[in-house]
Amino acid sequence: MLAEIRRYKKIPRIDLSESTGISRATVTTITADLLKEGLIEEVRSETPEKDLRRGRPKVDLKIRGAAHHVVGIKIANKSLSTVLHDFEGIQIADHEVALEESVFEADALADEVSKAIEGLTSTAGLSAEEVSGVGVGIAGTVDALQGFVYWSPSLHQRNVELGQVLEDRLGVPVFLDNDANLVAVAERAFGLAKENSDFIVITIESGVGMGIVIGNELYRGNRGCGAELGHTKVQLDGALCRCGQRGCLEAYVADYALLREAGISGRHKSVSKVEDLLSAARDGDSVAKSIVDRAGRMFAMGLANIVNIFDPELIILSGEQMHSDHLYASEVIDAMRNSVVHIDKPGPEVVIHKWGDLMWARGAAAFALDEVSEIAITGHRENAQ
Amino acid sequence: MLAEIRRYKKIPRIDLSESTGISRATVTTITADLLKEGLIEEVRSETPEKDLRRGRPKVDLKIRGAAHHVVGIKIANKSLSTVLHDFEGIQIADHEVALEESVFEADALADEVSKAIEGLTSTAGLSAEEVSGVGVGIAGTVDALQGFVYWSPSLHQRNVELGQVLEDRLGVPVFLDNDANLVAVAERAFGLAKENSDFIVITIESGVGMGIVIGNELYRGNRGCGAELGHTKVQLDGALCRCGQRGCLEAYVADYALLREAGISGRHKSVSKVEDLLSAARDGDSVAKSIVDRAGRMFAMGLANIVNIFDPELIILSGEQMHSDHLYASEVIDAMRNSVVHIDKPGPEVVIHKWGDLMWARGAAAFALDEVSEIAITGHRENAQ
DNA sequence: TAAATAAATTTGCAAATCAAATTAAATCAA
DNA sequence: TTGATTTAATTTGATTTGCAAATTTATTTA
Numbered sequence: 001m002l003a004e005i006r007r008y009k010k011i012p013r014i015d016l017s018e019s020t021g022i023s024r025a026t027v028t029t030i031t032a033d034l035l036k037e038g039l040i041e042e043v044r045s046e047t048p049e050k051d052l053r054r055g056r057p058k059v060d061l062k063i064r065g066a067a068h069h070v071v072g073i074k075i076a077n078k079s080l081s082t083v084l085h086d087f088e089g090i091q092i093a094d095h096e097v098a099l100e101e102s103v104f105e106a107d108a109l110a111d112e113v114s115k116a117i118e119g120l121t122s123t124a125g126l127s128a129e130e131v132s133g134v135g136v137g138i139a140g141t142v143d144a145l146q147g148f149v150y151w152s153p154s155l156h157q158r159n160v161e162l163g164q165v166l167e168d169r170l171g172v173p174v175f176l177d178n179d180a181n182l183v184a185v186a187e188r189a190f191g192l193a194k195e196n197s198d199f200i201v202i203t204i205e206s207g208v209g210m211g212i213v214i215g216n217e218l219y220r221g222n223r224g225c226g227a228e229l230g231h232t233k234v235q236l237d238g239a240l241c242r243c244g245q246r247g248c249l250e251a252y253v254a255d256y257a258l259l260r261e262a263g264i265s266g267r268h269k270s271v272s273k274v275e276d277l278l279s280a281a282r283d284g285d286s287v288a289k290s291i292v293d294r295a296g297r298m299f300a301m302g303l304a305n306i307v308n309i310f311d312p313e314l315i316i317l318s319g320e321q322m323h324s325d326h327l328y329a330s331e332v333i334d335a336m337r338n339s340v341v342h343i344d345k346p347g348p349e350v351v352i353h354k355w356g357d358l359m360w361a362r363g364a365a366a367f368a369l370d371e372v373s374e375i376a377i378t379g380h381r382e383n384a385q
Numbered sequence: 386m387l388a389e390i391r392r393y394k395k396i397p398r399i400d401l402s403e404s405t406g407i408s409r410a411t412v413t414t415i416t417a418d419l420l421k422e423g424l425i426e427e428v429r430s431e432t433p434e435k436d437l438r439r440g441r442p443k444v445d446l447k448i449r450g451a452a453h454h455v456v457g458i459k460i461a462n463k464s465l466s467t468v469l470h471d472f473e474g475i476q477i478a479d480h481e482v483a484l485e486e487s488v489f490e491a492d493a494l495a496d497e498v499s500k501a502i503e504g505l506t507s508t509a510g511l512s513a514e515e516v517s518g519v520g521v522g523i524a525g526t527v528d529a530l531q532g533f534v535y536w537s538p539s540l541h542q543r544n545v546e547l548g549q550v551l552e553d554r555l556g557v558p559v560f561l562d563n564d565a566n567l568v569a570v571a572e573r574a575f576g577l578a579k580e581n582s583d584f585i586v587i588t589i590e591s592g593v594g595m596g597i598v599i600g601n602e603l604y605r606g607n608r609g610c611g612a613e614l615g616h617t618k619v620q621l622d623g624a625l626c627r628c629g630q631r632g633c634l635e636a637y638v639a640d641y642a643l644l645r646e647a648g649i650s651g652r653h654k655s656v657s658k659v660e661d662l663l664s665a666a667r668d669g670d671s672v673a674k675s676i677v678d679r680a681g682r683m684f685a686m687g688l689a690n691i692v693n694i695f696d697p698e699l700i701i702l703s704g705e706q707m708h709s710d711h712l713y714a715s716e717v718i719d720a721m722r723n724s725v726v727h728i729d730k731p732g733p734e735v736v737i738h739k740w741g742d743l744m745w746a747r748g749a750a751a752f753a754l755d756e757v758s759e760i761a762i763t764g765h766r767e768n769a770q
Numbered sequence: 771t772a773a774a775t776a777a778a779t780t781t782g783c784a785a786a787t788c789a790a791a792t793t794a795a796a797t798c799a800a
Numbered sequence: 801t802t803g804a805t806t807t808a809a810t811t812t813g814a815t816t817t818g819c820a821a822a823t824t825t826a827t828t829t830a
Contacts, residue, residue, distance in 0.1 A: 013808075014808060025790095025810075026787050026788070029786085055805080055806040056794060056806080056807050059808080059809080141726060150728035150730070198607065220696075222696050223730050225726060227694060227696075228693040232690040232693045236620065236686055247686070297621055301618045310611050311612075312607055339632075342628075344544050345608050399776085410779075410820080412778090413779055413780085440777065441776050441826040441827055772829100775826100775827085777826080780821105781820105781821085781823085783818105783821105784818090784819085785818090786816085787814105790811105792809100792811070794807100796806080798804080799803095
């Protein structure tokens with residue numbers, strides 16, 4: 001019910017009854033409880049449009065922002081970006097910290113996270129104790145339910161109970177997940193999947209990530225390490241990937257893959273930024289064009305495989321960097337559509353969503369909001385961390 | 386509850402309470418209803434082992450076989466195989482009919498199905514009216530909820546409401562689905578996934594099919610045409626597939642793909658059966674070996690992609706034909722394991738399940754059993770056909 | 771034959787939810 | 801301005817669901 005109110009931002013009881021299928025009587029009972037607990041509040045709807053109707057006017061309900069505060073953190077390559085949201089989902093503050101290193105011991109990382117949160121909350125005039133939960137997004141292979149990191153480019157060690165380490169340090173509930181999963185959560189909460197119960201989000205950062213939402217739930221797989229689109233294979237014995245295997249999609253579309261190819265060609269030996277390669281391609285340079293084109297065709301192939309497996313209603317290509325434009329080009333989407341099983345019914349909607357650089361942290365905050373709501377209602381967290 | 390009893394075949398109330406988490410009191414209430422409706426029955430447990438215990442003895446419950454009968458049908462290339470199961474899931478009769486054609490008009494196919502069912506029930510001494518539901522498995526792209534066939538190799542037309550056509554002809558509820566999905570249902574009901582709520586079944590017949598079970602539910606995708614493993618791409622601009630596209634997994638591992646390659650080589654120009662090619666490979670023929678090996682490596686790649694996406698706990702390689710042995714070889718499974726993201730926790734269990742030729746029809750029967758049980762309990766079918 | 775033991779059932783209660791009746795808050799029409 | 805009308809929200813009383821605890825039933829053991 002909280003989630004429903006959050007989705008609509010403002011909604012009167014009678015519409016809640018309509019949209020959830022719960023009777024009006026029960027909606028009254030439930031919302032009365034939530035009001036008493038201070039989790040929601042009534043707003044007198046001042047929209048003049050509605051004043052035309054006769055009868056008792058609807059009274060909108062909304063989440064009470066002051067009820068809780070949550071922090072979202074993205075652990076990036078050499079930075080921590082953090083956001084503070086109120087319970088309504090409104091962003092109150094954000095804060096970005098540069099890091100000296102890009103790989104840490106778990107304890108040292110916990111120090112940095114703790115410092116970043118202090119910085120964030122103090123600018124917002126809030127004490128760290130007033131935070132009800134912290135969502136953390138990190139690249140790598142993560143078991144979100146356990147708060148366990150099998151491997152991450154940000155950690156020296158493998159198999160770290162990072163969720164527990166952070167929780168011990170911060171003294172508030174910590175919700176840890178793979179960063180791509182959190183983008184999916186953000187798309188559902190703030191983004192382009194507000195109305196969708198089943199969709200797939202694909203993110204391109206330095207690697208290729210995926211978040212799968214089925215029946216309003218993140219699908220995480222048995223060990224919590226599914227959705228590794230970047231390491232699905234698109235070529236038998238193909239290009240070498242950072243993961244040590246060959247033929248991974250990432251090894252054809254990631255920055256390092258494009259630069260590796262550029263380095264082969266005499267003409268582009270000195271190219272060190274993907275942007276330069278892309279602009280050369282746009283200017284008609286045939287070698288640059290061939291490199292970029294192949295990346296697009298490989299990406300289309302990876303996308304097509306996802307469509308052939310999931311037959312989703314919606315795919316969101318979600319990225320912060322303009323330099324992935326070549327992968328989001330209409331020729332690439334068309335190539336994907338030509339590589340899926342064809343039936344006489346339109347295929348998935350594909351939308352491109354370019355976010356600012358806070359997208360990752362906001363996803364983490366959205367995750368924390370979901371979990372804190374769960375705790376507020378049930379009294380305990382669902383996962384087993 | 387019915388499903389739980391069916392899974393255990395025989396189970397006393399107290400164990401049902403244990404395994405479902407429902408209180409003993411409620412189990413008594415529910416099972417009393419089921420007993421009254423005649424859907425289950427008590428069996429005096431005659432196992433001498435239990436007689437050692439003091440106290441009131443447990444009374445096993447089981448599904449009452451006579452409560453309902455269902456038919457399962459597989460529409461194959463030039464045959465219809467049918468099975469008759471009682472409500473307990475016990476196979477009462479089976480019947481195989483050869484067909485003149487392999488592609489039909491919908492009405493003509495309905496005639497053949499109707500005749501086959503008559504033949505089946507009459508050998509079992511049952512009238513067609515005593516059948517509570519018919520499960521139908523067909524190759525192609527199917528929206529199971531609607532009973533709608535977008536395309537099937539067995540039908541001349543595209544976009545046929547085959548479920549409705551069959552239901553009108555037979556006068557009993559018809560449950561239609563893609564054949565690979567039904568194998569997944571059969572694995573859950575009778576096979577190797579009795580204890581698993583999440584698993585993936587891969588079938589190799591003339592094509593490559595897949596059934597995805599997530600949270601005890603078949604995952605079918607938005608339009609009902611997901612799980613098309615056979616048409617995921619394993620090679621950019623690769624071998625031509627029957628579907629008209631290039632690089633499909635099927636175009637590397639299906640019979641026709643192997644024979645196509647054999648036809649290229651002078652040495653194997655006359656080979657017309659895959660079995661011959663396989664035995665040549667086993668005998669050390671280098672060309673045959675190269676053909677068969679590549680199929681295995683491509684299959685491993687397709688499998689690895691599934692693991693990287695789903696991180697399943699169990700994969701069942703399920704096939705009726707011995708001639709897929711080269712794809713189920715341990716080298717292939719090992720190659721798959723070497724192509725998935727590696728973490729310090731064991732990957733999916735992979736099991737090979739070779740069925741008799743009635744596997745497809747039994748899957749259809751299992752599907753019908755599930756749906757007829759649903760109707761018996763709720764009073765209506767869940768889907769919208 | 772009585773005591774002990776364990777399964778199954780019954781009983782009475784608590785929580786959740788709903789349909790229908792009622793109340794509340796507004797507009798409309800005379 | 802006032803009563804009729806309309807629509808939202810609440811209250812009421814009933815129903816359903818499911819449980820814990822007490823009781824009954826069926827069996828073994830002493």
